Amino acid sequence: MTTTHEAGWAHASGALRGPSWLRAPGDPNELVPELWSSTARKVDGDLVVGGIAVADLVAEHNTPAYVLDEDDFRGRARAFRDAFGQDAGWDVYYAGKAFLCTTVARWVAEEGLSLDVCSAGELTVALRAGFDPARIGYHGNNKSLRDLRRAVDAGVGRIIVDSFTEIERLAAATRDLGRTAGVMVRVTAGVEAHTHEYIATAHEDQKFGFSISSGDALEAVRRVHAAEGLELLGLHSHIGSQIFDSSGFEVAARRVLALHARVAEELGVTMPEMDLGGGFGIAYTTQDDPSEPAQLAVEMGRIVDHECRALGIGRPRLSVEPGRAIVGPSMCTVYTVGTVKPVTLDGGAVRTYVSVDGGMSDNIRTALYDADYSCTLAARASEAPPVLARVVGSHCEAGDIVVKDEFLPGDVAPGDLVAVPGTGAYCRSMASNYNHALRPPVIAVRDGVASVVLRRETEDDLLATDVGAE
Structure with missing residues (x-):
């Protein structure tokens, strides 16, 4: 918790030390397991999810991209189904507003859960997926x-x-x-x-x-x-x-x-x-x-x-x-670093801004709810000591922040991949075309196999509703 200062947040006591709960890691290359999906791990510095190195996914699908761990999603769905089971007198409705597409709706049905929707569009997706309407709440x-x-x-x-x-x-x-x-x-x-x-x-x-x-x-x-x-x-x-x-x-x-x-x-x-x-x-x-x-x-x-x-x-x-409790930890978002800018403030303090090729168009939660996230370098190991960084997007907004405070290796550089965990809930579902950004794909991974469940938007998609462009 920082205290306010009449000259602004950057001058407040402790502003560049980060929040009180954030501690500098002994090794900034390591994952904090409780923040990541169950199959996520680091192998020689490479982030691997669902048996696939994130760098390999990026080589094929580019960034930004959402990576959805199918085993993790299904495991969390089963955990709720078994804990709040039919035998215990409960029904479990997956809250589709967190994240929904036809593939996820089918996973929900296959794992024995019902489905909660809250719009005509979500109902359309559920019905298109063949979900039993008798198991839908609206x-x-x-x-x-x-x-x-x-x-x-x-x-x-x-x-x-x-x-x-x-x-x-x-x-x-x-x-x-x-x-x-x-x-x-x-x-x-x-x-x-x-x-x-x-x-x-x-x-x-x-x-x-x-x-x-x-x-x-x-x-x-x-x-x-x-x-x-x-x-x-x-x-x-x-x-x-x-x-x-x-x-x-x-x-x-x-x-x-x-x-x-x-x-x-x-x-x-x-x-x-x-x-x-x-x-x-x-x-x-x-x-x-x-x-x-x-x-x-x-x-x-x-x-x-x-x-x-x-x-x-x-x-x-x-x-x-x-909803969030099932899909939230099952997804991470991968970005490419574009610039790294050390900003020197009054008194000589320095904040390191790491700009990535996404931002509030693919994760509005930091700007909207003042949400906190973590992140990690995703495609190499580093021996550099950690520095406190702020990961920001590329939109024309000062509030376009992805991760407010996190320790990254001090040699983070343009071209590096950065992955943010816990982005399954309300990130893709609230994504926008702000600044005419193209919404990223969602790539499901399982046992070394990747499949695109939502493709990346194209410029043709962006112009499809622009009547003047016809």
């Missing part, structure tokens, strides 16, 4: 009548409603199509999750869901129950993202289960399901200490069982929605 706070009609017509298993207007639209869609839709009611439990303001989603003053404390949530349940064509399945709660502390889930479960019990008492309806959302954190840097799926399952199951006993009600069928 989120979103502003679903149009057209969106809802499509979901109902496709046979989506559950639709999570987010407003009174949406309840009316969904009822109209089922009436027009002569179909029935399973419905969950998104509620806000008033929990202040310990995370960034923009990804805390269960406090009262934000756009999602129906407030429990105001009575809107109970009224929404009444309307869904009374509407012809809508089958009330239960309540849905999500407290935020990148959560490490289970106490937030405890408070949310208590409040949501209390509403669940009240619905049974006042409406005579025992809702069969309840969804506690996702938001489970991962390790982006050494300051992060995420819980394993088995530990989460035990802790959350204990919380729910305790509250159900206190309320004298039966336990509903439960579900969770991990």
Whole structure:
């Protein structure tokens, strides 16, 4: 933690020492295993993922590029499936918003998970992949009548409603199509999750869901129950993202289960399901200490069982929605260094800026959420002592930062490859064409075989929607 200075951040005490949790490594060539996918390792300085040297991938596919470790993704999916298993009374929905393409949707299906989507586009990808619509949950706070009609017509298993207007639209869609839709009611439990303001989603003053404390949530349940064509399945709660502390889930479960019990008492309806959302954190840097799926399952199951006993009600069928916790560590992003610029500040302090051929167009999280990342030199070993560096992109923005602070070998130079771990969640899915950048490919690797699951965009793709260029 640095202190502010009237002349700016660069002059603050400790500004060039990095955050307090960051320590200079004994060997800057070594990986920190908990930050990387399970098959990632260094071999004579070369980063190898899925049995393939990253340098070989770059030779064929260029940079920047996302590298997706298929074994790691599948292993994490299975860990959640087994921990929150059918036998334990849970369903696991992979949160597709973290990262989704047809190949990943098929992996999710093959590993026995259900799928959560939150837009018409994500639903399109899921259906194109052949995903069973009965195992799809459809989120979103502003679903149009057209969106809802499509979901109902496709046979989506559950639709999570987010407003009174949406309840009316969904009822109209089922009436027009002569179909029935399973419905969950998104509620806000008033929990202040310990995370960034923009990804805390269960406090009262934000756009999602129906407030429990105001009575809107109970009224929404009444309307869904009374509407012809809508089958009330239960309540849905999500407290935020990148959560490490289970106490937030405890408070949310208590409040949501209390509403669940009240619905049974006042409406005579025992809702069969309840969804506690996702938001489970991962390790982006050494300051992060995420819980394993088995530990989460035990802790959350204990919380729910305790509250159900206190309320004298039966336990509903439960579900969770991990996204980041599955795909986040499974992917890294590889860049080529273009320039290395030591910047001398007042007083003689020097910050080393390492500019790479990507940036906020392929990873907006640092600029948007002040997120922390790590990185490593990916295609050679170095005996140079480590220096504190800042990895930045090539966009025309001062805030175009990829890695705020990390130790790299002091001889890092143009042409070197740098890899950033933990980029599977919300990097490719939030990627943009800012400055008319071309979005990178996603290359899946497994057992020495590489396959492109999303190709690199081309200039023709960039101009395809530019009518004046035709």
